[in-house]
Amino acid sequence: MFCGAHVGARPAYAQAARELGRALAERGLGLVYGGTSIGLMGLLADAALAAGAEVIGVLPGALAEKELAHRGLSTLHVVDSLAERKQLMFDLSDAFVALPGGTGTLDELSEMLTWAQLGLHRKPLALLNVAGYFDQLLGFLRHGVAEGMVREQHLAALAVEQEPGPLLERLFADA
Numbered sequence: 001m002f003c004g005a006h007v008g009a010r011p012a013y014a015q016a017a018r019e020l021g022r023a024l025a026e027r028g029l030g031l032v033y034g035g036t037s038i039g040l041m042g043l044l045a046d047a048a049l050a051a052g053a054e055v056i057g058v059l060p061g062a063l064a065e066k067e068l069a070h071r072g073l074s075t076l077h078v079v080d081s082l083a084e085r086k087q088l089m090f091d092l093s094d095a096f097v098a099l100p101g102g103t104g105t106l107d108e109l110s111e112m113l114t115w116a117q118l119g120l121h122r123k124p125l126a127l128l129n130v131a132g133y134f135d136q137l138l139g140f141l142r143h144g145v146a147e148g149m150v151r152e153q154h155l156a157a158l159a160v161e162q163e164p165g166p167l168l169e170r171l172f173a174d175a
Helices: 011-026 039-050 061-065 082-092 103-117 135-146 152-156 164-171
Strands: 031-033 055-060 075-079 096-098 125-128 158-161
Touching: 011 039, 011 164, 031 039, 031 082, 039 055, 055 061, 055 082, 061 075, 075 082, 082 103, 096 103, 103 125, 103 152, 125 164, 135 152, 152 158, 158 164
Parallel strands: 031 055, 055 075, 096 125, 125 158
Antiparallel strands: none
């Protein structure tokens, strides 16, 4: 999961993070995420843990040193760099979901989309588009399709839902 280190301006973001954490646990799914105790990341992890899910965090050492590491996780991997973080999160994950977040979330999502486009993986990708948070990003991607810069099949491979339940059902329909 990729999401913000802040909770954002709308209570709906925090609510969705908590609901997604619970929904993962209810389906017997674990969570791999950025490893912090703050923002949507912390809320997501806390909800998943409280509902009984295995939660694995992957955190660069510089952030762990700032005391941002979540201390109650099933497993916490401390790595040397953001690049190493993304690679380990990729290796540990069966699918990728982006919740509202900032440039770090966009970076992580973009890399997974790019890797899928290049045929480096076939793992499901999704946006939890809470309160239309990703509408402008989706508009940009549709514009890229119209302008011949993004292939339609790559945009179509990105599942988009507004609620955690339908998103998980869609991601794991064939599992």
